[in-house]
Amino acid sequence: MELDLLIQMLGAAVIGSVLYTLIGIAPGTDETAVLAPVTLVLVLAGFEPIVILTFFMSAIVAKKLTDSIPVAVAGIPGGVMSAPMVDHAMVLKQHGIPDVSIRKMASGSVLGTIIAIPMSLLLASALIPLQDVIAEYSGQIFFGGAIFLALMTKNRWLALLSIVPFAFLIQGLRQFYWEIGVVPEGKTVFISFFLGITIGPVILKLFELLIPHIRKQMPRHGTKNISLYKTEREKGFPNPFKILDIKEIGTTSLSSFLGVLTFFMSPVGMTIFLGETLTSRIKDPIKRATRAISAMDGLTNASYIAGTLIPLIAIGLPLSPTAIGPANALFKAPPVFTEDHNMHHLLSMSDFVFASVIGSVVAIALTYYVTIKYAQPICAFVFKRVPHEAMLGLFFGLVLMLAFMEAGVVNIFGVMLIGLVAGLLHRKGINYGVQFMVLYAAPWLVSLFF
Amino acid sequence: MSDKMNEQVNNDEQYVEVWADLVKIKDLVLSIIISSMTTLGGYLLAPDDPPKPLIFGLIGAIVGFVISSFLIKPKRTFKYVEKEKQ
Numbered sequence: 389m390e391l392d393l394l395i396q397m398l399g400a401a402v403i404g405s406v407l408y409t410l411i412g413i414a415p416g417t418d419e420t421a422v423l424a425p426v427t428l429v430l431v432l433a434g435f436e437p438i439v440i441l442t443f444f445m446s447a448i449v450a451k452k453l454t455d456s457i458p459v460a461v462a463g464i465p466g467g468v469m470s471a472p473m474v475d476h477a478m479v480l481k482q483h484g485i486p487d488v489s490i491r492k493m494a495s496g497s498v499l500g501t502i503i504a505i506p507m508s509l510l511l512a513s514a515l516i517p518l519q520d521v522i523a524e525y526s527g528q529i530f531f532g533g534a535i536f537l538a539l540m541t542k543n544r545w546l547a548l549l550s551i552v553p554f555a556f557l558i559q560g561l562r563q564f565y566w567e568i569g570v571v572p573e574g575k576t577v578f579i580s581f582f583l584g585i586t587i588g589p590v591i592l593k594l595f596e597l598l599i600p601h602i603r604k605q606m607p608r609h610g611t612k613n614i615s616l617y618k619t620e621r622e623k624g625f626p627n628p629f630k631i632l633d634i635k636e637i638g639t640t641s642l643s644s645f646l647g648v649l650t651f652f653m654s655p656v657g658m659t660i661f662l663g664e665t666l667t668s669r670i671k672d673p674i675k676r677a678t679r680a681i682s683a684m685d686g687l688t689n690a691s692y693i694a695g696t697l698i699p700l701i702a703i704g705l706p707l708s709p710t711a712i713g714p715a716n717a718l719f720k721a722p723p724v725f726t727e728d729h730n731m732h733h734l735l736s737m738s739d740f741v742f743a744s745v746i747g748s749v750v751a752i753a754l755t756y757y758v759t760i761k762y763a764q765p766i767c768a769f770v771f772k773r774v775p776h777e778a779m780l781g782l783f784f785g786l787v788l789m790l791a792f793m794e795a796g797v798v799n800i801f802g803v804m805l806i807g808l809v810a811g812l813l814h815r816k817g818i819n820y821g822v823q824f825m826v827l828y829a830a831p832w833l834v835s836l837f838f
Numbered sequence: 839m840s841d842k843m844n845e846q847v848n849n850d851e852q853y854v855e856v857w858a859d860l861v862k863i864k865d866l867v868l869s870i871i872i873s874s875m876t877t878l879g880g881y882l883l884a885p886d887d888p889p890k891p892l893i894f895g896l897i898g899a900i901v902g903f904v905i906s907s908f909l910i911k912p913k914r915t916f917k918y919v920e921k922e923k924q
Contacts, residue, residue: 400871418857429892429895429896432889432892433892433893434889434897447911538855547885587859590856590857592858593856594856594866597854597863603854603863607854607855608851608852608853608854608856609851609853609854609855609860609913610851610852610853611853611860611913611914611915612859612860612913612915613912613914613915613916614914614915614916614917615916615917615918615919616917616919618918618919624876643886652902672848715856768916771912771914771916772912772916773907773912774907774912775861775865775869775870775906775907775910775911775912775913776856776857776859776860776861777861777862777865777866777868777906777910778869778873778903778906778907778910779903780856780857780861780866780869780870780905781866781869781870781872781873781874781902781906782873782899782900782902782906784870784873784874785870785873785874785876785877785878785898785899785902786877786895786896786899788874788878789877789878789881789892789895789899791894792878792881793881793891
């Protein structure tokens with residue numbers, strides 16, 4: 389490997405960990421929304437695929453390490469994935485030991501990463517023989533995925549019914565762009581539709597703010613009061629195997645292992661299911677809580693890493709909730725990456741190993757150390773200095789730019805339309821997974837009708 | 839969830855919740871305008887030589903984020919609580 393490339397990879401890993409250490413702490417940051425746009429821009433900007441993968445790996449490891457910090461210190465989930473841990477972390481907080489939460493969660497996270505990387509690489513190699521069959525039927529598989537995920541949602545009949553109309557909306561806009569000539573025939577607008585779906589809930593809310601009677605009815609709040617418990621600072625470099633006791637290591641390893649095997653399932657769902665099942669028989673509330681949060685954090689890391697690496701290495705199509713959400717740009721970001729030409733085709737097995745190892749080692753070394761030592765001042769900084777408005781503005785700006793880039797001013801309105809519909813569907817319980825599957829299945833699905 | 843999250847409602851209630859955190863509508867509009875201008879501005883002003891427009895746009899996005907962070911105050915107050923010994 390050339391030295392120049394190695395330096396770029398290290399640089400990408402450091403930037404990824406620092407950036408997502410801060411983003412991870414900010415409350416309410418959805419993984420797809422914060423990871424997908426940035427990764428997309430890096431792909432489109434033409435960085436080496438291996439550098440981008442390194443960045444992505446360090447970003448997810450760092451984000452998963454830190455999004456549990458606000459849960460521990462304030463009971464506020466730092467992301468969708470840390471929401472299942474709130475109840476257990478609150479138990480520890482009520483007992484006045486939020487610092488124990490942070491240490492156990494971060495250590496579980498590290499253990500999950502250590503287990504997930506070699507296992508994902510192995511499982512991926514085992515699945516490689518299936519890739520041709522899977523690639524040939526990708527339209528059908530994504531449609532099947534949409535149906536499967538729709539059946540898993542709360543409003544399953546509505547979710548099922550929304551699949552075909554939503555596919556029509558997507559293909560209809562593409563057809564319209566070809567018709568009026570803003571996009572050459574055959575070029576598929578994808579990135580901005582993907583982002584439109586991602587920020588759909590925000591777009592819908594912004595439109596509602598324009599309606600006087602809805603705006604007046606919205607619940608109003610004063611400032612959000614957050615209490616931080618003072619914690620003591622750890623000395624020396626933390627060792628996850630000392631912070632976790634032997635039983636916690638056992639449960640965390642088991643749940644991480646299962647998290648890799650179920651890479652195609654919803655990580656949040658698996659976290660809740662396994663985390664509760666594996667710990668429900670422990671009587672002592674503190675012991676149960678520490679066991680649950682370490683196991684859950686290990687599992688979320690493992691399922692995220694497996695969900696990214698396995699489809700990427702073995703199939704080249706985003707066939708897991710992580711791959712179709714946060715990691716989407718690694719699979720499809722036209723014109724750089726397409727279904728027949730993405731990281732799966734460009735990187736060798738040793739590239740995957742290098743990128744995963746460098747990315748996660750750098751993230752663990754930086755973020756784990758910082759998390760255990762300085763969780764509190766970082767939290768204070770983010771809560772005090774980073775306004776939510778600035779983050780929403782940032783994503784809005786990025787979406788606007790990418791919409792304009794793909795198909796000009798017309799597409800800004802097109803993305804607005806997709807966002808409105810997607811936001812409404814999202815509010816009615818039809819999650820991102822279903823919508824992204826439809827986005828992928830749309831060309832095949834619509835072609836069945838004509 | 840609200841009692842779990844240590845939220846207390848103050849008397850001057852003027853913030854709405856967008857995407858799991860509180861915002862003031864005026865500030866949100868301001869930050870969207872700032873970010874859109876810096877991001878699209880960077881993209882459009884960059885030399886027409888891919889991938890420069892994207893990189894300029896990304897820099898614009900970060901600049902917008904920093905400006906908004908300086909101009910807008912987060913809608914959170916927080917205090918330290920002494921750790922209770924058991």
